[in-house]
Amino acid sequence: MSSPTTNRLRRRRRWLVLLFTALTAAGSMVFGWLAAHLDAQVGEQRLDGELRRVTSTVTRLIQYDGTFITAFVSEDELNTRCPQFAILPGGTERFTGYFSQQQCVPLDPAVLAGLAAEAVRTGRLLSGYVRGGGGELVRVGAEPFRDSRGQYLGAVVAAVDAGPERARHNRMVLFVVTGCALLVIAVGVAGQLFSGWAIRPAVAALEQQEILLADTAHDLRTPVAALRALAETALANPTQRTELLPRTVHLAGRMGSIIDGLLVRARLAAGVERLAVQPVWLDQLVSTVVEETPTDGAQVTVTTAPTKVDVDPELVQRAIGNLLDNALRHGRRPGDAAVVHITVAGGRVMVADHGPGIDASMAQENFDRFSSGGGSSGLGLSIVRWVAQAHGGMLRVYNAEEGGAIFELVLPSDD
Template sequence: MRSSAAGRLRRLRWLLTVLFTALNAAGLLVLAWLFVAQDREQGELRLDAELKRVTAAVLRLVQSNGDGTVVTAFVGQDQIDTSCPEFAVLPAGAGEFEPHFSRRDCAQVDRGVLYGLARQAADSGKFVEGYVPSTGDGLVRVVAQPFLSSAGQYAGAIVAASDPAAELARHERVLWTVIGGCVLLVGALAVAGHLLSGRAIRPAVAALEQQEVLLAETAHDLRTPVAALRALAETAWRNPTDRPDLLPRTVRLAARMGSIIDDLLVRARLAAGVEVLAVQPIWLDQLVTSVVEETPTDGAQVTVTTAPTKVNADPGLVQRAVGNLLDNAIRYGRQPGSPAIVHITVAGGRVTVADHGPGIDAAVAEESFDRFTSGSGSSGLGLSIVRWTAQAHGGFLRVYNAEHGGAIFELAFPPVP
């Protein structure tokens, strides 16, 4: 079964929500990745700054004789030799001297790796920075700073090493915080996208729903007259002698169908806001009496009790609403095998239509005003038109059951003072 246009628009709303969320989430993830990468870089810069502070301090303690010999004796006499980060003064390049390792073991790193870093720094004449594998689990952050002998040649390098566990743990906390924040923001974006897309397509959904209701109401209200018109035409075709009697009935039925179509189109234009109500002072009691006189009763007993009542309303719409209530009571306000008994009261701006039928289920009474089915199994569009007419005039429609059986419909309009 094909879905309605309004249903497809609702699915479009979900598609717009997904697209909105996906695009914003993609941008958010890019920003999050940049932030995390920047945080990691800043953490490494802090580690390197501390290591370079150590290498610079040790470099001031390293001495070089006139013959180019490097002396590290003063390094062991300074308190930096027992502090963290740990370091090593290692020969490389053109230098030959006794290597010196600090006495504090702060990071588990293989000495062969330190010698390799020293040679790399001396060969390049530049700082060497990065992570190297630890002898245990994890990584070690290292910085190697080359230094010159008195002969002007690179004689070795000072290699400082630090355990980055604390910094990596901090960075991991930042990472999980960013992930959690992204999840919350994506959820918020999804909700915001759903609300925005709903607001964007709401006018289109409302217009399509009104169109579908109009089509359904037109089909409902024209079904019976069309069937009756066809029956009259077939009877006239089979019985030429009855045509003079059938022709006036056919004309009246066609006029009724035209009136139904006009009323439905007026409601559609009013609901769409392209036409306003033709409000004018009317005598509600006279209008109701006229509707009763013009409505075929099909054997039903219809009585009317009125008091002079004046309201400001659109007479065409009110006439149709009262006709729908009367037609509903005549059709369903009867006991099996008995004619309908309907009593109409008009007073104080209210029209009360009471019948002697089985009544109406209160649980579905409200749905009868809005949906396409009523408690009696018939179309509820007639009652929905009555309710819409009441609300358009600032009134209301209520339904309840009488104490001794039967349903009572109360249509109210603001009375003229």
């Protein structure tokens, strides 16, 4: 279950991803609009260039010496090619208009005449869009021409079908929109993935911190309560202080061991505990741990085979000590002394007890804490699991067929 702190961190991550994606979307929209606008201008300039080529050439071919002469115009190849053109009067001097032989798009002559009159009136090149006879979008350009006296007589009006250019522009706009949409989606997905990857260590650290605090409170509650009870009893009954003092010292030592174990686990989880790996005879290490551990009347047997492993001896010694301590504390029947058997072979340490066994639902490796039928807090076993994983091994927990629990610590072996 996620804590409120980690949930807030994840919410902030989502808001940051949304903000980053929104900024990318806004930037993509601006870029798309600019690209479409520039492409439209380039398309119009391309069409106007074709029209200008026609109108400028035709105006040079026109002759006027009191009579309008189009002989050279009719002989030029432009007369039979697109864009089509027309020579129309637009000033006070009237003459019969001339239309090129090739009709590329149907146009209303009245529209062309109006463009010619406007070009003559303004004295400059005009361009724009009109609709053809069939509703086609047509780009037109009108260039006025003068007589020998410098007076405007009329204008050359050229027209070209703008449909292909508009279709090309629409395809370009669709490509840009699709590309921007895919970019925004990719940025959102990448932001979600990379932000998750970036905050994963922080989330893990927060979760480990909260687990550590919960473990500390859980595992210290009972000994602290017992220590307080002993202190209150000693205060109320001075004659029992001699009897209560050893128990108080024992509880204080147990609390120190719990705190030490919690710190080791926290350092392992945070990755700040560096392994001092060296070749170690695992069978000898286990035998040493058993010899140094008070059994309090319990029966402990050890069966070993020479096994060499590359591990941090201090951490592995702590892990084996935790397994043995767990078996001595909780691996017994009510009223009976604990019976523990340890087997070492092939990089494996198996600790079997004759207790009530373990809850199968809590015996999975992916649980941070373990719980035994005897009421173990699970902290010691959790540390064992962390030590095993730090060495590339594992901790297996299962019940024996004849009863009791078996804890199997597996470490990489040189065998």
